[in-house]
Amino acid sequence: MARIRVLVGTRKGAFILTSDAARRDWQVRGPHFGGWEIFHMAGSKANPERLYASQTSSWFGQVIQRSDDGGASWNPVGNAFAYAGDPGTHLHYDGTAKPWAFKRVWHLEPSPTDPDMVYAGVEDAALFRSTDGGQTWVELPALREQQGAKWMPGAGGMCLHTILLDPTNPQRLYVAISAAGAFRSDDGGLSWKPINRGLHSQYIPDPEAEVGHCVHRIAMHPARPQTLFMQKHWDVMRSDDAGDAWVEVSGNLPSDFGFAMAVHAHEPDTVYVVPIQSDSEHYPPEGKLRVYRSTTGGRAWDALTDGLPQQHCYVNVLRDAMAVDTLDPCGVYFGTSGGQVYVSPDAGDHWQAVVRDLPAVLSVSVQTLP
Amino acid sequence: MASVRVVLPYQLHTLARCGGAKITLPIAGSVTLGAVLDALEAAYPMLLGALRDRASGQRRPLIRFYACQMDFSNAAADTALPEAVATGREALLIVGAIAGG
Numbered sequence: 001m002a003r004i005r006v007l008v009g010t011r012k013g014a015f016i017l018t019s020d021a022a023r024r025d026w027q028v029r030g031p032h033f034g035g036w037e038i039f040h041m042a043g044s045k046a047n048p049e050r051l052y053a054s055q056t057s058s059w060f061g062q063v064i065q066r067s068d069d070g071g072a073s074w075n076p077v078g079n080a081f082a083y084a085g086d087p088g089t090h091l092h093y094d095g096t097a098k099p100w101a102f103k104r105v106w107h108l109e110p111s112p113t114d115p116d117m118v119y120a121g122v123e124d125a126a127l128f129r130s131t132d133g134g135q136t137w138v139e140l141p142a143l144r145e146q147q148g149a150k151w152m153p154g155a156g157g158m159c160l161h162t163i164l165l166d167p168t169n170p171q172r173l174y175v176a177i178s179a180a181g182a183f184r185s186d187d188g189g190l191s192w193k194p195i196n197r198g199l200h201s202q203y204i205p206d207p208e209a210e211v212g213h214c215v216h217r218i219a220m221h222p223a224r225p226q227t228l229f230m231q232k233h234w235d236v237m238r239s240d241d242a243g244d245a246w247v248e249v250s251g252n253l254p255s256d257f258g259f260a261m262a263v264h265a266h267e268p269d270t271v272y273v274v275p276i277q278s279d280s281e282h283y284p285p286e287g288k289l290r291v292y293r294s295t296t297g298g299r300a301w302d303a304l305t306d307g308l309p310q311q312h313c314y315v316n317v318l319r320d321a322m323a324v325d326t327l328d329p330c331g332v333y334f335g336t337s338g339g340q341v342y343v344s345p346d347a348g349d350h351w352q353a354v355v356r357d358l359p360a361v362l363s364v365s366v367q368t369l370p
Numbered sequence: 371m372a373s374v375r376v377v378l379p380y381q382l383h384t385l386a387r388c389g390g391a392k393i394t395l396p397i398a399g400s401v402t403l404g405a406v407l408d409a410l411e412a413a414y415p416m417l418l419g420a421l422r423d424r425a426s427g428q429r430r431p432l433i434r435f436y437a438c439q440m441d442f443s444n445a446a447a448d449t450a451l452p453e454a455v456a457t458g459r460e461a462l463l464i465v466g467a468i469a470g471g
Contacts, residue, residue: 034380035380035381057381058431058432059432059433059466059467060381060382060418060420061423061430062419063416063420076385076416079418080419081424082424082425083425101425102424103426176428
């Protein structure tokens with residue numbers, strides 16, 4: 001019988017939640033790496049017992065942890081993230097040029113076919129790849145050639161936070177960088193192009209600017225990888241040509257600002273977002289925590305509220321804190337800045353809190369185990 | 371061969387899995403700040419990058435080094451540590467700065 005393993009990264013450690021396929025009764029393990037920020041954890045599809053975790057601290061720097069037994073034990077692997085060559089400078093908030101400097105790993109994306117291959121999205125924004133299970137890391141530097149000198153950090157830092165691997169085409173990768181935009185490679189990361197046409201950001205003087213858009217998240221369905229959904233700083237967007245052009249699908253959302261986004265495991269047109277009031281107020285509109293689901297690929301959205309707090313709720317849901325499992329019906333999961341992790345075992349119709357009092361949740365990823 | 375005592379903060383001795391905050395390191399040659407940090411990182415490579423930036427080699431901003439009531443945080447790597455540290459009577463204290471509210 002299938003099992004579910006939920007990997008939760010928080011401000012103060014990692015937690016692993018497990019359940020059978022019913023997804024009603026949960027076991028909670030942790031904290032692992034207590035006191036450290038766990039920006040992201042991810043499991044390999046090729047070997048689900050192989051997990052990677054980004055453990056980071058303003059005091060003690062970056063550690064990459066690896067588990068080969070499903071999270072029962074962990075060992076640190078390589079943490080040398082050296083930019084290729086002289087990385088030069090990017091723009092700072094005050095418009096001055098600032099040297100590129102590694103700060104932390106925001107996101108880890110294991111290869112779907114090779115448990116030893118994993119990508120890392122880092123701050124200051126760059127993409128690294130390991131082919132030896134995280135022991136060594138090599139940058140894919142052509143990404144920074146996409147006008148990297150013009151990139152400027154967003155409020156959360158100049159982070160590469162999203163990595164999507166096209167399961168039908170190993171040469172195609174997508175990444176998204178806060179306040180720089182989305183980018184695509186069709187040759188395994190050797191070269192890149194900005195894919196931001198159709199995005200409109202009021203704070204950018206040039207409406208045709210190729211870079212500078214604050215993309216918060218992109219998501220796709222593995223069976224239809226040319227269709228992308230995007231939660232931009234403001235606006236929910238959709239592309240049906242691998243990012244070459246985007247159209248807005250915010251429709252009737254109460255706010256189109258937000259961070260998290262996921263696509264249903266079995267329905268490529270069913271998309272989930274969590275609207276947030278505004279970029280000045282990082283909490284849900286009206287104090288109601290609502291997931292919105294579109295079954296039409298955007299534009300028409302329905303609020304999902306059963307089991308979620310509908311008054312006095314002022315948590316946030318961060319960009320890497322929403323995920324789905326692959327059971328039928330599809331399970332949907334998200335974590336909040338208030339330390340709750342919610343699960344819906346029926347595609348969003350009903351929700352329950354698996355845990356309520358964890359540290360602030362930074363990331364949620366889900367493994368569906370045989 | 372000197373035998374130098376080092377005290378690590380909680381987060382680093384748990385990362386290093388060295389059995390506690392207090393460890394002892396053999397140091398060949400001069401007992402300088404850099405020699406002790408080099409020996410520490412060689413014995414516990416998971417600490418690479420935790421004390422000093424991996425690219426620049428500079429002390430991480432919120433890491434401090436103390437010994438014999440003196441602050442060595444901004445000392446050059448070739449700064450000799452006090453005799454009491456070199457002889458093992460006093461420890462080099464590695465401290466995570468009290469910061470962050």
